[in-house]
Amino acid sequence: MTLKGKWMTVFAVATLALGACGQSEQTAGTEKENKTAAEKQEKPSTETKAEEENEQAKVDYAGAFSAALAELEKAKQGGAVDFGKVESIYKETLQPLVQKRDAEFEDAVDEHITTALAAGKDRSLQPLVVKQIFDKLMQKAFYTTIKHEFTEAEEHWADKEEVKEEIEEAKAFYAILQPTVEKRDAAYGTKLADAINGAFAQMEQAVQNDDALSFALGKQVVDKTLMKTFYLASGALPHGYAAKAAAAAKENAEEAKMEQAEGWAFYQSVYPYMKRHAAEEADYILKQFDLQTDVKTLDPKAVNHAFVRGWAKVALHEYEESKENWGQDKSVITALEGALFIHMIEQDIKTLLGDKAYADLNDQATRYLEAAKAKNKAEADKWLPPIEAALQQVIQKAN
Numbered sequence: 335m336t337l338k339g340k341w342m343t344v345f346a347v348a349t350l351a352l353g354a355c356g357q358s359e360q361t362a363g364t365e366k367e368n369k370t371a372a373e374k375q376e377k378p379s380t381e382t383k384a385e386e387e388n389e390q391a392k393v394d395y396a397g398a399f400s401a402a403l404a405e406l407e408k409a410k411q412g413g414a415v416d417f418g419k420v421e422s423i424y425k426e427t428l429q430p431l432v433q434k435r436d437a438e439f440e441d442a443v444d445e446h447i448t449t450a451l452a453a454g455k456d457r458s459l460q461p462l463v464v465k466q467i468f469d470k471l472m473q474k475a476f477y478t479t480i481k482h483e484f485t486e487a488e489e490h491w492a493d494k495e496e497v498k499e500e501i502e503e504a505k506a507f508y509a510i511l512q513p514t515v516e517k518r519d520a521a522y523g524t525k526l527a528d529a530i531n532g533a534f535a536q537m538e539q540a541v542q543n544d545d546a547l548s549f550a551l552g553k554q555v556v557d558k559t560l561m562k563t564f565y566l567a568s569g570a571l572p573h574g575y576a577a578k579a580a581a582a583a584k585e586n587a588e589e590a591k592m593e594q595a596e597g598w599a600f601y602q603s604v605y606p607y608m609k610r611h612a613a614e615e616a617d618y619i620l621k622q623f624d625l626q627t628d629v630k631t632l633d634p635k636a637v638n639h640a641f642v643r644g645w646a647k648v649a650l651h652e653y654e655e656s657k658e659n660w661g662q663d664k665s666v667i668t669a670l671e672g673a674l675f676i677h678m679i680e681q682d683i684k685t686l687l688g689d690k691a692y693a694d695l696n697d698q699a700t701r702y703l704e705a706a707k708a709k710n711k712a713e714a715d716k717w718l719p720p721i722e723a724a725l726q727q728v729i730q731k732a733n
Contacts, residue, residue, distance in 0.1 A: 393427060393431075394427070395427065395428065395431065395476070395507070395510065396506075396509065396510050398423050398424075398426075398427035398428055399428065399472055399476075399510060401423055402420050402423045402424060402428070402468065403465065403468075403469060405419050405420050405423075406420060406461065406462075406464065406465035406468060406469075407465065408461075409460075409461035409462050409465065410462060415454065415461045415464075417451055417454050417455035417464075418455070420451055420454075420468070421451050421452075421455070424447065424448075424451065424468075428472065428475075429444060429447075429448075431475060431479065432444045432447065432472070432475045434482075435475050435478045435479060435482065438478070438482060439478055441478075443471050443474060443475055443602075446467070446471060447467070447468055447471050447472070450463075450464045450467040450468060450471075451464060451468065460588070460591070460592070462588075462592050463591060463592055463595045463625075466592060466595045466596045466599055467595060467599050469599070470596060470599030470600050470602070470603075471599055471602060473510075473511055473514060473600075473603070474599075474602050474603040476507045476508075476510050476511055477507075477511065477560055477564075477603050479504075479507045480504045480507050480508055480511075480556065480557075480560070481557060483500045483501070483503045483504035483507070484500070484504060484553045484556075484557075486500045487500035487501060487504075487549070488546070488549070488550070488553075491546055491549075494541055494544075497541050498538075498541060501534070501537055501538060501541070504534075504556075505534055508530065508534075508556070511560065511563075512527065514563060514567065515527050515530065515559075515560070515563050517567075518563050518566040518567060518573075521566070521573040522566055522570070522573065522681070524562075524566070526559050526562060526563055529555060529559045530555070530556050530559050530560070532555075533552040533553075533555035533556045533559070534552070534556065536548060536549075536551070536552035536555070537549050537552035537553065537556075540552060546663075547663050547666060547667075550663065550667050551666070551667065551670050554667060554670050554671055554674060555670075555674065558671065558674035558675065558677075558678065559674075560603075561603070561604050561607065561678065562674075562677070562678045564600050564601070564603045564604050565604060565641060565645070565678060567596075567597075567600040568596075568597045568600040568601045568604075568619075568623070569597070569601070569619060569634075569637045569638050569640075569641040570638065570641070570681070570682075571634065571635070571638050571682075574597065574634070574637075574638070575593045575594070575596045575597030575600065576597050576622065576623070576632060576634040576637040576638065577634040577638075578593045578596075578597075579591075579593035579594040579596075579597060579629050579632055579634075580629070580632045580633070580634045582629075583629045583630045583632065584630075587629070590629040590630075591625060591629055594623060594625060594627075594629045594632065595625060597623045598620075598623035598624065598625070601619060601620065601623055605619070605620060607648065608641075608644040608645070608648060611644075611647050611648045611651045612643065612644035612645075612647040612648060615640040615641070615643050615644035615647070616644060618636075618637075618640045619637055619640050619641065619644075622636070622637050622640075623637075638682070639732040639733070640732075641679070641682075642679050642682045642683075642686070642728065642729075642732040643728075643729050643732045643733070645675050645678050645679050646675075646679065646725045646726075646728045646729045646732070647729065648675050649671075649672045649675035649676055649725055650672075650722060650725050650726075652668045652669070652671040652672035652675060653668070653669070653672045653702075653718060653721060653722060655668040656668040656669040656672065656702075656706060657718070660706075660709075660711065660714075661709055665706050666703070666706045666707050669702055669703045669706040670703055672699060672702075672721070673696075673699040673700065673702075673703055676695060676696065676699050676725075677696070679728070680692060680696075682728075682732070683695065683728055686728060686731040686732060687724075687727065687728065687731065691724065694720075694724070695720075695721065695724045695725075698717045698720050698721045698724070699717075699721055701713070701717045702714055702717040702718055702721060705717065
């Protein structure tokens with residue numbers, strides 16, 4: 335990947351590569367259950383794993399991240415950024431973590447962070463745009479590390495002390511993301527931080543009760559609430575970066591490009607999930623945030639509606655999975671995921687269909703989830719058709 339030429343070209347190349355690599359990312363924990371013996375043999379030994387965890391516990395990821403951002407932030411006041419310092423912080427402290435997640439999730443975040451920092455250093459990419467790419471892609475690495483810790487906890491469920499350690503590590507990485515969550519809560523009047531804190535408490539209680547299903551459900555709440563955070567930041571109305579970039583484009587092209595970059599980088603955390611079940615919508619959003627796209631043509635309503643259609647299609651897929659796995663824990667887990675994706679677009683559904691329609695759909699999703707937990711097929715069959723019909727209506731209205 336070349337570091338020469340215009341910064342928009344550099345960014346566009348990174349966009350295309352990241353999109354291609356991201357398609358194979360596994361974001362749903364339930365999809366990691368069927369690992370082959372060969373895959374398991376490739377895992378490090380328990381002793382090596384323990385050494386890695388001890389090493390990880392000693393690293394101040396939050397401090398390094400803050401230090402790098404503070405240096406990049408100098409550009410906001412018109413100061414010179416020491417990109418050599420940022421590169422040093424990244425390579426010495428953050429890069430090993432990013433590379434581990436890239437290997438695990440078949441991603442290329444390290445390549446794109448490295449490319450962006452080098453482009454900032456040779457001035458082919460504006461420093462404030464570099465800051466946004468670095469910031470949001472590092473947030474993706476912290477997010478996928480939380481998912482990694484949850485997977486490790488489930489794989490070592492019999493060792494409760496280790497499970498507790500994995501939860502504590504996940505909470506430490508969440509603490510880095512918490513300001514992003516709280517910013518969305520302030521903007522939209524949501525209670526995402528409360529939901530995540532409650533889910534962590536549920537998971538800790540599940541460990542004490544040796545309740546693997548309750549742990550899995552709590553994990554989904556953390557995961558999908560973080561995904562909702564990234565959606566609200568990128569494509570929701572009226573405070574997502576698609577809307578901010580479009581508004582800024584009327585007066586300040588440089589600011590508009592920076593906000594377009596923020597939308598693009600936040601979107602990377604959820605793009606792979608949507609891509610698997612709503613490829614057309616996922617790629618449309620990616621194209622709108624691409625810096626090769628003239629920001630003056632960015633359509634925030636169209637981006638928002640693509641998100642709404644995409645999440646509705648994902649919810650339909652989760653309910654299909656629930657039906658296919660009826661009677662198993664996975665049926666309950668995917669029933670909850672369906673409900674969480676409905677909740678993800680709560681305000682959008684209210685806007686499109688009205689408050690009552692959302693209240694009815696939310697109630698139906700809750701009743702279906704309870705039926706799945708109770709393995710009451712007759713009750714589940716009563717509520718699933720109206721859920722699916724409502725989601726189809728959402729898709730139609732969002733066209």
